[in-house]
Structures are given as structure tokens and as C-alpha cells.
Amino acid sequence: MDLQYFLCLRITPLFLLMPCGLYCLSVHIINEEPVHVIPGSSLVLKAQIQGGHLEEITMVTWEREPETGIAPVRVTLATCPGKDLECAGTRPNVRVNTEQQATTLQINGYSAEDAGVYAVTVTDRTGARTTAQCIVREYEEVHHVSVSINVSHSVLVCGEAWGTDPRFSWLHERAAISQNVGKVSSDGTSLLVTMTPICGHFTCMVSNKRGYSSATYTAAPCESGGKGTTAAVVCFVLLLLFGGVLAFLLWRRHRHNNRGERLHEHLDDTI
Numbered sequence: 001m002d003l004q005y006f007l008c009l010r011i012t013p014l015f016l017l018m019p020c021g022l023y024c025l026s027v028h029i030i031n032e033e034p035v036h037v038i039p040g041s042s043l044v045l046k047a048q049i050q051g052g053h054l055e056e057i058t059m060v061t062w063e064r065e066p067e068t069g070i071a072p073v074r075v076t077l078a079t080c081p082g083k084d085l086e087c088a089g090t091r092p093n094v095r096v097n098t099e100q101q102a103t104t105l106q107i108n109g110y111s112a113e114d115a116g117v118y119a120v121t122v123t124d125r126t127g128a129r130t131t132a133q134c135i136v137r138e139y140e141e142v143h144h145v146s147v148s149i150n151v152s153h154s155v156l157v158c159g160e161a162w163g164t165d166p167r168f169s170w171l172h173e174r175a176a177i178s179q180n181v182g183k184v185s186s187d188g189t190s191l192l193v194t195m196t197p198i199c200g201h202f203t204c205m206v207s208n209k210r211g212y213s214s215a216t217y218t219a220a221p222c223e224s225g226g227k228g229t230t231a232a233v234v235c236f237v238l239l240l241l242f243g244g245v246l247a248f249l250l251w252r253r254h255r256h257n258n259r260g261e262r263l264h265e266h267l268d269d270t271i
Contacts, residue, residue, distance in 0.1 A: 025051035027103075027122045029134040036139040036164045037114070038209060043107040047120045047132055050101070059123035060085060060098045062105045064116045067135060074119070078105065112138050140164045141210035147202065147217040156191040156217055158204035171203040173222075199223075 029047045037043045049057065060080040065072040078096040080087040080103070087096035093108040103122075107114055115138050121131045142163035149156050160166045168188030172181045182193040191202065199222035205214045 027132045029132045034135040037110045038139040043110045045105045056125040061121045063119045066116050142206045142213045145206045145213045145215040147204050147215045154193045160206045165208050166206045169205045173200045
């Protein structure tokens with residue numbers, strides 16, 4: 001057998017078994033998904049491109065399609081063809097920057113219509129394509145906050161409808177929760193009330209980057225120390241009034257008795 005033919009038979013399977021990293025491109029969007037964007041701000045998606053030294057990128061394409069739907073239509077946002085990878089966006093507010101190892105998509109003036117599944121596709125010189133996807137959603141404000149109570153466990157639970165990244169905090173009578181009142185859970189959604197009896201106003205405040213909303217649970221009124229002080233003051237004033245009246249009556253009686261004695265002595269002197 002010819003030596004060259006023998007070597008070819010031996011080496012060819014080794015090339016076929018080589019890891020794809022030497023010959024295939026891979027792409028990965030580094031943004032943590034889902035990505036939430038406030039309307040009017042800018043959406044920025046970054047992707048890393050990795051591949052072997054034998055490969056050459058011939059095309060980078062950014063696309064978007066609806067997250068839900070029976071037959072979603074994919075829309076091309078930008079393409080970057082050729083060796084120089086000069087990118088052209090399909091809309092004025094779409095910009096793409098592509099280098100050998102990275103590509104970045106930026107959409108200025110984000111709106112609700114820009115939500116969906118974004119895909120970046122990298123094509124090599126052999127025509128092989130690899131794609132990475134990322135879900136993008138609108139950053140929603142806080143909606144419909146409510147507070148309920150589990151009476152048997154003395155727990156107040158705060159709920160919120162669909163706001164993005166909600167953050168919870170609690171107030172009792174417009175003041176932060178102290179150890180004497182209760183303990184807030186690690187995620188802030190519930191409050192274990194330790195004060196007895198449960199009284200006053202408990203307010204749950206939910207906030208995010210777009211605003212806040214609140215709801216209040218009202219229990220029986222609390223007996224404050226101020227009421228006891230007021231009652232003590234009233235009693236003291238009443239005692240003073242009673243003592244003053246009693247002193248006046250005694251003084252008047254004493255004066256009447258003295259006047260009678262002086263009148264009797266005057267009569268005796270006249271006789």
C-alpha cells in the first residue's frame with residue numbers, strides 16, 4: 001500500500017474527531033435574560049464571538065421576533081457582511097458595532113413594540129451558521145398592591161401584580177418596623193407581627209425604577225401612652241377643682257360662724 005495513501009487514511013479520521021472549537025464559531029449574548037428596558041431609554045445587547053483561528057466571519061445578523069404567537073414573524077434589524085463587517089441598521093435608531101470577537105446592538109428610544117426574542121447569527125466562510133437568543137421585555141411599573149393577613153400565624157402578606165423587580169418595605173403607623181412590632185421576611189413580602197395585641201396601621205410599600213405603590217392593613221386602634229397621660233391630667237384638674245370648691249365652702253361656713261358670734265357679743269354689750 002502506498003505510504004501517502006496510508007497516512008491519509010489514518011489522519012483524516014483524526015480531523016473529523018477534532019473538537020469543534022478549532023473549526024466552528026460560537027456566539028453567546030452576555031446580557032442576563034430576560035432583559036427589561038424602560039420605555040424611552042436605550043436597549044443594549046452584547047454578544048461574544050468565539051472560534052478557531054482557521055475560521056473567518058463573513059456575516060453577522062441581528063433579528064427580532066415576538067415572544068408569543070402562533071406564527072411569529074422574524075424582522076431583520078441589522079446586517080454586517082464582508083470582511084470589514086460594516087453594519088447597516090434597518091431603522092435610524094438601530095446601531096450595531098461588530099469586531100472580530102464581539103458584536104453590540106443598540107436601539108435608542110425603546111418602545112413596547114421593541115419587546116420580543118432577539119437573535120444574533122454569525123456565519124463563517126463555509127456557510128455554517130450559529131445563533132444565540134435573548135428575551136427582551138418592557139420594564140413595567142408597580143401595579144395593584146394588596147395586603148392580606150393570616151390571623152392564625154399573625155403574618156401579613158404583601159402582593160403585587162406584575163411590576164418588574166419589585167422591592168418591598170413595611171411601615172407601622174408611618175414608622176419603620178421595629179423589633180417590638182415584628183420581623184420582615186428576607187424577600188420583604190411578609191411581616192411576622194410579634195406585638196400583642198395587633199393594632200394600628202400596617203403599610204406595605206412596593207417600588208421599582210418606575211415608581212411605587214402601597215396598601216394598608218388597618219387593625220384595632222392602639223392605646224397610646226398619650227391617652228393615659230391626658231386622663232391623669234384631667235383627674236388632677238378635677239381634684240383641684242373639687243378641693244377648691246370644698247375650701248371655699250369651709251371658708252364661707254367659718255366666716256358665717258364668726259359673724260354670728262360677733263353679733264351675739266354686740267347684743268350683750270347693749271343690754
